[in-house]
Amino acid sequence: MKRTLEEINAKIRSGKAVVFTAEEVVGLVKEKGVKKAAEQVDVVTTGTFGPMCSSGAYFNIPQSTPKIKIGGGTVSVNGVHAYGGWAAADFCLGATALPPEDPRNEVYPGLFKYGGAHVIEDLVSGKKVKVKIQAHGTDCYPRKEYQAEYGLKDFNNAVLFNPRNAYQLYNVAVNLSDRTIYTYMGVLKPRLGNANYSTAGALSPLLNDPKLATVGIGTRLFFGGSEGYVAWNGTQHVAEPERDEKDLPLSPSATIALIGDLTRMSPRYLRGTSVTGYGVSLSVGVGLPIPIVNEDIMAHAAVSDEDITFPIVDYSEDYPLGRSANLGRISIAELMTGRIQVDAKKIPAGCMASRARAREIALLLKKLVQEGEFLLTRPVAPLPGATLAEM
Structure with a gap:
């Protein structure tokens, strides 16, 4: 099965596009299989909302x-x-x-x-x-x-320009030391007292297109309550990460630089955030529409919380000394239970991102696409390490 971006946009304009969120499509693929799901679905919408420190705005007075x-x-x-x-x-x-x-x-x-x-x-x-x-x-x-x-x-101008947003995969942070530490991943209690992570899991934009086959420079997306665009690869972007059998990265990997008109954005999707003992950050809402142009894109867009695994990292050693403690990997599904086992110890796990707000963004973007108010764009160039799908 193949379809073009022009065919998808024509269906969007006519109000006939079939749109699922990234959560909804997981069940559809389990029920009908990748081939039939790809034939049925035109667009999959994603969403994330959490602290993204590499953000800012420029102004002209x-x-x-x-x-x-x-x-x-x-x-x-x-x-x-x-x-x-x-x-x-x-x-x-x-x-x-x-x-x-x-x-x-x-x-x-x-x-x-x-x-x-x-x-x-x-x-x-x-x-x-x-x-x-x-x-x-x-x-x-x-x-x-x-x-x-x-x-x-x-x-005269007010523009949100974020050099690094929507990390494709990141760490689960823990603390093996004997003192409480205060990090951008939140407060980490001593002696494996807790674990913190930050992701929207199966809704996360770049995890639903792990090889960046449909997203690149010029991609239109939901950004801060309005539309924005991918301006470049984000800082710290890793072009060729190690991947598992489902093409998901195994360590912090792709990022995107985003730009949009600040005057059209909403405080519901741009929130100042205080990170205890560390500083301040901006919680940003991002939603990526993924055109289902072939079966491979459909298979990747049906990623589940059970599929996605994060590395567990000791922040008392890796930051700032740079030594790594190999504490294994953990799935998003396990993290979302609120308690995980690390080094034979059960500890509470907390998320700095909002899954509920991410779901809200994916549903809002779904509605905009269904109502013909959000057309999809063809990237003008791929991100480093990516090959764009035929669209």
């Missing part, structure tokens, strides 16, 4: 009178450091940026209360933020100090 040059000066937004080294009126705000003073919560000292991610959430929530600029002044940009309040619509 309306110029003051007299004009001011941000480049070479300093800029802050609601007290949070931003980067102004691009040009006269452009600045970039990273999700993990913090204010210069102690940003921790007075009641809970380990909890960072406000950073770049929270500024982004404030803006998409309709709030105004205070931008402060200090500059050295030039003949064409003589002003040296400026501050103003901006809402999202007040900027």
Whole structure:
């Protein structure tokens, strides 16, 4: 069975496309087999929602009178450091940026209360933020100090650009040391006191197209509550990871860089997140529609929680010393029970991503495709290590 992207988009335009979420299609394939499922389904939708530290936004401000040059000066937004080294009126705000003073919560000292991610959430929530600029002044940009309040619509441009999102596979984090450690994977208790992971499992976008056969540069996807695009491979992208017999990666692997119009996004799918003892991050909602152009794509899109296994990593040694403790692998299905066995010990397991919100994204994207409001795009180039399917 083969179908083209044009055939799928024609069905989407006519309201006749058959769309399943990545969770729904698992049962269909078990019931009918890959061949019949591929003949029936046109599109499979995926979703994920969790902290993605490598995120941020860039802005262009309306110029003051007299004009001011941000480049070479300093800029802050609601007290949070931003980067102004691009040009006269452009600045970039990273999700993990913090204010210069102690940003921790007075009641809970380990909890960072406000950073770049929270500024982004404030803006998409309709709030105004205070931008402060200090500059050295030039003949064409003589002003040296400026501050103003901006809402999202007040900027000339506001763009979410995330260099690394939607990790295809990541670690299950544990702690073998004798002290509690505070990491981007959350609080890890000593002596294998708990395990933390972050994934949407069978809904996860890049796990449902593990060889990146339908996703590449230029792919349109759901991003932060609106549409966005794959701009490039993400930082730390691994082009040729070791794979299992189902083509699933066995270690942290593919990532994607995403871009979209921040003014069209929603705080439901962009949330500032405080990571205790570590800092702040931006929880991002991403949903990828997968065109079922052949049976191989269907087989991969029917990945289940039982199929996906994660490496268990000791973060007291691997970070920062770089030594690896071989603690085995564990499936998402086992992790989702809330307790797992590591080194002959039963320990609680917690997820930093929201499976419920990921499911919501997959269902919302399904609805948009069914109603003809979300057409699929052909990538203009493959991601490193990938070969695009004939579409």
